Amino acid sequence: MTINGLKIGGGAPVRVESMLKSRLTDLAACVGETERLRDAGCELARVALPDSALAPAFASLVRESRLTLMADIHFDHRLALAAIEAGCPSVRINPGNMSGAARLADVVAAAKERGVVIRIGANGGSLGNSQLERCGGDRGAALVLAVEEQLRPLLDMDFTRIIISAKSSSIAETVRANAILAGRYPFPLHIGVTEAGNGNSGVVKGAAGISMMLAQGIGDTLRVSLTAPGEEEVETGYNILKALGLRSRGWELVSCPTCGRRRVEVAELVERLKKILPPSAASGLTVAVMGCEVNGPKEAAGADLGVAGCPDGFIVFKKGAFLCRGSMDVFEEIVRREINSILNHKK
Numbered sequence: 001m002t003i004n005g006l007k008i009g010g011g012a013p014v015r016v017e018s019m020l021k022s023r024l025t026d027l028a029a030c031v032g033e034t035e036r037l038r039d040a041g042c043e044l045a046r047v048a049l050p051d052s053a054l055a056p057a058f059a060s061l062v063r064e065s066r067l068t069l070m071a072d073i074h075f076d077h078r079l080a081l082a083a084i085e086a087g088c089p090s091v092r093i094n095p096g097n098m099s100g101a102a103r104l105a106d107v108v109a110a111a112k113e114r115g116v117v118i119r120i121g122a123n124g125g126s127l128g129n130s131q132l133e134r135c136g137g138d139r140g141a142a143l144v145l146a147v148e149e150q151l152r153p154l155l156d157m158d159f160t161r162i163i164i165s166a167k168s169s170s171i172a173e174t175v176r177a178n179a180i181l182a183g184r185y186p187f188p189l190h191i192g193v194t195e196a197g198n199g200n201s202g203v204v205k206g207a208a209g210i211s212m213m214l215a216q217g218i219g220d221t222l223r224v225s226l227t228a229p230g231e232e233e234v235e236t237g238y239n240i241l242k243a244l245g246l247r248s249r250g251w252e253l254v255s256c257p258t259c260g261r262r263r264v265e266v267a268e269l270v271e272r273l274k275k276i277l278p279p280s281a282a283s284g285l286t287v288a289v290m291g292c293e294v295n296g297p298k299e300a301a302g303a304d305l306g307v308a309g310c311p312d313g314f315i316v317f318k319k320g321a322f323l324c325r326g327s328m329d330v331f332e333e334i335v336r337r338e339i340n341s342i343l344n345h346k347k
């Protein structure tokens, strides 16, 4: 399946998504946010369209955005129609709250005509009592049931350009629901853990849940939901994919945790390195920053390029073998030179 040329599922790389945090009342902020997300590597961003008064602003955003968008619609089918009319290539709806088959049929007809993808999905927070009762209180199974209740009317209308999602703030429920859905349906799965939170605990919770699914081969597109700028969601998404060896973006950092043998402050050196190598540079290379020359080169022998502290500055090593040394005041100059040499060699 493709959205605006972006292939999702069917063996394509797992896609990294986010959602705009800016409101459509501030169009310039929305456009700026799409640019920042795009620079961070975001491939698809959802945009909340909560009110028909915002439809013109949404249409402008669709025209101006260089990032592929998905309209996020609840309740009012006319908003979904407006989003499709504006040229948005994908919409996220809940067919169950569109009050009536005729209204949903209008949305499906418009989506068919324009080749629009519809994402449906259930959220743990909105499970009804009857769904829970029918599943004997099994919230994972109830999530699946809630997805199937949304799926059925679309399939009855012969609509199959569908992405499905089942999310909850409980990792166990989310993983269980997605495992069942992946076994039952051929549609791409959007995965994530809702309301993961912020800071380190939010990152860990999102990463733990998403990794459990990806490790089982489940998930075609992901969002790490964080109470933080969307760029952080995207960076975390790529870091999960990198850690699992599923995708690479930019260079990969390996650094030691430091100990009493360290000759340099590793955290400071990592920051200096990040200034020389922006995330998009040196794509695919592993760069190591190690605290000492005694163990560093051996511990990071797999790195394409590594630096390690030594009594009078630092040494540079490549795949564990010594390359050169220098004092800290020439750190940037030497690292840049060696990275360029590796990149030129690769061409």
Ligand code: SF4
Binding pocket: 256, 257, 258, 259, 260, 261, 262, 263, 290, 291, 292, 293, 294, 295, 296, 299
């Ligand atoms: S590389 Fe050196 S400083 Fe870093 S953890 Fe290993 S021994 Fe300690």
